[in-house]
Amino acid sequence: MKPISLRQVVLTLGCLMATFNVFGQSKSIYLWGGEAPGAIVNANYKQQVDSANSWMSQISKPILDVYPAPRETANGTAIIICPGGSYSGLAIAHEGKEVAKWLNSLGITAFVLKYRLPNDAIMTDKAIGPLMDGQQAVRLVRRNAKEWGINPGKIGIMGFSAGGHLAATISTHFKEKVSSTNDTTSVKPNFSILIYPVISMQENITHKGSKVNLLGQNPAAERVTYFSNELQVNGETPPAFLVHSMDDKAVPVQNSVAYALAMEKNNVPCELHIYQTGGHGYGLAHSKNTESLWPEACRKWMEVRGYIKGQEAGTPIFDRTVKLNPDDKPAFNDPPAGFRNKRDNIAHGxxxxxxxxxxxxxxxxxxxxxxxxxxxxxxxxxxxxxxxxxxxxxxxxxxxxxxxxxxxxxxxxxxxxxxxxxxxxxxxxxxxxxxxxxxxxxxxxxxxxxxxxxxxxxxxxxxxxxxxxxxxxxxxxxxxxxxxxxxxxxxxxxxxxxxxxxxxxxxxxxxxxxxxxxxxxxxxxxxxxxxxxxxxxxxxxxxxxxxxxxxxxxxxxxxxxxxxxxxxxxxxxxxxxxxxxxxxxxxxxxxxxx
Structure with missing residues (x-):
C-alpha cells in the first residue's frame, strides 16, 4: 500500500471514500501534511518491517490504516487502534490488523495507528511524539466523520500494552495542546478500550522497557507523574473497558487496577476484567482459557453503552419492532458540531x-x-x-x-x-x-x-x-x-x-x-x-x-x-x-x- 498525503486526501476525498465503500479494504493516510511537529529529519533513520514476525519499527512518518466497516452493517462507531511493542516497535498483526477486522465484524470502522516510536534521533521531544500522533489521529477521524460515515460522538481509542499506555494518555491529556496545529477539532475520545495496558510510569508497577523507551533512563519526577495516567484521571476522562491477566509478568495487573480505581474515584463509568491466565500479548486471545472471553465481554460493553447494535435477541417485555408513523420524525435539526466540547475562550460553571x-x-x-x-x-x-x-x-x-x-x-x-x-x-x-x-x-x-x-x-x-x-x-x-x-x-x-x-x-x-x-x-x-x-x-x-x-x-x-x-x-x-x-x-x- 502506497501512502497518500493529507493534502491528497482533502483534494480527492470523494474518490477515496468511494474506494472505501466499494472494496471495504484498508487504505493508508499520512497523519501530517508534511513533516510531523517536532520532527528531526534524519536520512539514516528508515522504517523497518519484519513481515515474518509482523513487527514494525523505526517509524518516522506516522500513518493511519483505514478499515471501513461493511456498508450494510456500519453503525457509525469508529475505533483507533494503538498496537503495543514497548515503545520500541509495533505488533501490527495480532494487535492491529486482526483487531481491525474483528471490529469490522461488529459494524465498526477501524483505524490502525502506526505512531512514531520515541527516539531522540528523529524528535525534539521523544516523550511527546506518540501523544502528538494519537491526538492527530482522533482529530483527523473526527474532522472527516461526516464524509467517512462516522458519528463524531462515537470515536473510541484502543490500545494494547504500550499502545494501551498511549491510548490512556490520549484519554487523560486531551485538554493539552502538544502540537503546533491550529485545528481546534476536539481530540477527546468518547471511550477507551485498554488491553493489558501499561498505565503507570511509577517505579513499583510500570513496565521498565516502556518507561525507558518513552522517558529515558533518569526522567524527572514531573515527567513520571505526567505520564502516569492513573494520576491524570478526572471527571472528564472518557469511559473505559480494561482487560488484564493475573499472571502477566511483563506488565503487572496493578496497572489496570490503578486506572480502574481512579475512574471509580472520579465517578467515571469503567469496566475491568481480570483473568487468571493469559500472560501478556495475547491480542484477541485465541485460546481455550477464560481470557479468550474478553472480546465478547467488550462487545457486550459496547452494546450496552450504545456504540453497537445487540447481536442477541432476548425476550422483550414489549415489542421492539419499530413501526414508524408519518409523525414519527425530527422536530428540529441536529445541534452543530462541537456543541458539547469544552471551550477555552468562555466562562465555565x-x-x-x-x-x-x-x-x-x-x-x-x-x-x-x-x-x-x-x-x-x-x-x-x-x-x-x-x-x-x-x-x-x-x-x-x-x-x-x-x-x-x-x-x-x-x-x-x-x-x-x-x-x-x-x-x-x-x-x-x-x-x-x-x-x-x-x-x-x-x-x-x-x-x-x-x-x-x-x-x-x-x-x-x-x-x-x-x-x-x-x-x-x-x-x-x-x-x-x-x-x-x-x-x-x-x-x-x-x-x-x-x-x-x-x-x-x-x-x-x-x-x-x-x-x-x-x-x-x-x-x-x-x-x-x-x-x-x-x-x-x-x-x-x-x-x-x-x-x-x-x-x-x-x-x-x-x-x-x-x-x-x-x-x-x-x-x-x-x-x-x-x-x-x-x-x-x-x-x-x-x-x-x-
Whole structure:
C-alpha cells in the first residue's frame, strides 16, 4: 500500500471514500501534511518491517490504516487502534490488523495507528511524539466523520500494552495542546478500550522497557507523574473497558487496577476484567482459557453503552419492532458540531458534590449541583432536575454526556439564561454509606429504589434543600424535570403526576419504568389531562429510531396526541446513547424558562 498525503486526501476525498465503500479494504493516510511537529529529519533513520514476525519499527512518518466497516452493517462507531511493542516497535498483526477486522465484524470502522516510536534521533521531544500522533489521529477521524460515515460522538481509542499506555494518555491529556496545529477539532475520545495496558510510569508497577523507551533512563519526577495516567484521571476522562491477566509478568495487573480505581474515584463509568491466565500479548486471545472471553465481554460493553447494535435477541417485555408513523420524525435539526466540547475562550460553571440529610430515608445522600458562570446570591435562577439512567449514577449527565459544557456553551452564545442544574442520585438505595449497592440484589428487588421512594426524596428532601441553600426561584414556572432512559421514565412519572410542581417535563429515550406505557406499571401516567393542557408549558418526548425502547415513547406520544395534550415529539435516527441525550438536552433547554 502506497501512502497518500493529507493534502491528497482533502483534494480527492470523494474518490477515496468511494474506494472505501466499494472494496471495504484498508487504505493508508499520512497523519501530517508534511513533516510531523517536532520532527528531526534524519536520512539514516528508515522504517523497518519484519513481515515474518509482523513487527514494525523505526517509524518516522506516522500513518493511519483505514478499515471501513461493511456498508450494510456500519453503525457509525469508529475505533483507533494503538498496537503495543514497548515503545520500541509495533505488533501490527495480532494487535492491529486482526483487531481491525474483528471490529469490522461488529459494524465498526477501524483505524490502525502506526505512531512514531520515541527516539531522540528523529524528535525534539521523544516523550511527546506518540501523544502528538494519537491526538492527530482522533482529530483527523473526527474532522472527516461526516464524509467517512462516522458519528463524531462515537470515536473510541484502543490500545494494547504500550499502545494501551498511549491510548490512556490520549484519554487523560486531551485538554493539552502538544502540537503546533491550529485545528481546534476536539481530540477527546468518547471511550477507551485498554488491553493489558501499561498505565503507570511509577517505579513499583510500570513496565521498565516502556518507561525507558518513552522517558529515558533518569526522567524527572514531573515527567513520571505526567505520564502516569492513573494520576491524570478526572471527571472528564472518557469511559473505559480494561482487560488484564493475573499472571502477566511483563506488565503487572496493578496497572489496570490503578486506572480502574481512579475512574471509580472520579465517578467515571469503567469496566475491568481480570483473568487468571493469559500472560501478556495475547491480542484477541485465541485460546481455550477464560481470557479468550474478553472480546465478547467488550462487545457486550459496547452494546450496552450504545456504540453497537445487540447481536442477541432476548425476550422483550414489549415489542421492539419499530413501526414508524408519518409523525414519527425530527422536530428540529441536529445541534452543530462541537456543541458539547469544552471551550477555552468562555466562562465555565462549576459542578460540585453536595450532601444532604434525607429524613425520610434516615440516610445522608449526595447529589451534584451545577452553578452557572458568575453565580451570585444577588440573583435568582431557574432549576432543572436532570435524572440519570439505570445503574449509572449522578455523574452520567456531567461526566459522560458533558451537560455542563452544553449549558456553558449555550449561555455564552446567549441562547439560554443562566440556570442551575441538579443531578440527583435517582436510586435511593445509594447513600453516602452505601455508594454501590449489590447489583444482583437490586435486580431481585425490582429496582425499587428508583420508584416511589425516589419521588418522595426528590419532592420532600432534594427540592427543599436546593431552594434553601441556593438562590433560585421557588415557583413551578422556573422548575423543570427531565431525564434519560430510566431517568426519562422517572421524569415523566413524577412530572406528569405533579404538574403543580413542574412547568417543564422531558423524557429522553424513556425506559419501561414509564407508567402505563412501559410495560412494568399500570399506574396512570397522566392523572389529570386537563391540568396538563392548561399548566404545562413544555412537555418533551424524544427517542431515536435505532433505540430498542422506541415503542415506549411512541406509545406515550400517541396517547398524548389522542388526549389533545400539547407536546414536542422529536424522533431522530440515534440509538439509546449519549448522542441522543446530549442532542435533546441542547434542544430542550432552549425551549424552557421563556
Amino acid at each position: 462549576k459542578v460540585s458534590p453536595v450532601q444532604y440529610a434525607s429524613k425520610a430515608l434516615g440516610q445522608s445522600r449526595e447529589m451534584l449541583v451545577y452553578t452557572p458562570p458568575g453565580y451570585s446570591s444577588a440573583k435568582r435562577y431557574p432549576v432543572i432536575y436532570l435524572l440519570h439512567g439505570l445503574n449509572s449514577g449522578n455523574g452520567q449527565w456531567p461526566y459522560w454526556i458533558n451537560a455542563n459544557n452544553i449549558i456553558d456553551n449555550l449561555i455564552s452564545e446567549g441562547k439560554i439564561k443562566p440556570m442551575i442544574i441538579v443531578f440527583p442520585n435517582c436510586n435511593t438505595n445509594v447513600t453516602v454509606n452505601n455508594p454501590k449497592p449489590d447489583e444482583q440484589e437490586e435486580r431481585k428487588g425490582g429496582y425499587k429504589g428508583y420508584g416511589l421512594s425516589f419521588q418522595n426524596d426528590l419532592l420532600h428532601e432534594i427540592i427543599p434543600f436546593i431552594e434553601s441553600h441556593y438562590s433560585v426561584y421557588t415557583d413551578r414556572g422556573h422548575r423543570a424535570i427531565a431525564g434519560l432512559s430510566m431517568g426519562g421514565g422517572q421524569s415523566l412519572n413524577i412530572g406528569l403526576s405533579h404538574i403543580n410542581n413542574f412547568a417543564y417535563v422531558g423524557g429522553f429515550s424513556s425506559a419501561p419504568n414509564t407508567n402505563q406505557f412501559g410495560g412494568l406499571s399500570d399506574a396512570k401516567l397522566l392523572p389529570d389531562p386537563l391540568a396538563a393542557k392548561q399548566k404545562l408549558k413544555v412537555l418533551w418526548l424524544a427517542c431515536g429510531t435505532k433505540d430498542g425502547l422506541f415503542n415506549v415513547s411512541q406509545r406515550v406520544h400517541q396517547y398524548l396526541k389522542k388526549e389533545g395534550v400539547p407536546h414536542v415529539w422529536h424522533v431522530d435516527s440515534n440509538a439509546h446513547d449519549d448522542t441522543e441525550w446530549a442532542n435533546n438536552l441542547y434542544l430542550f433547554t432552549q425551549h424552557i424558562f421563556k
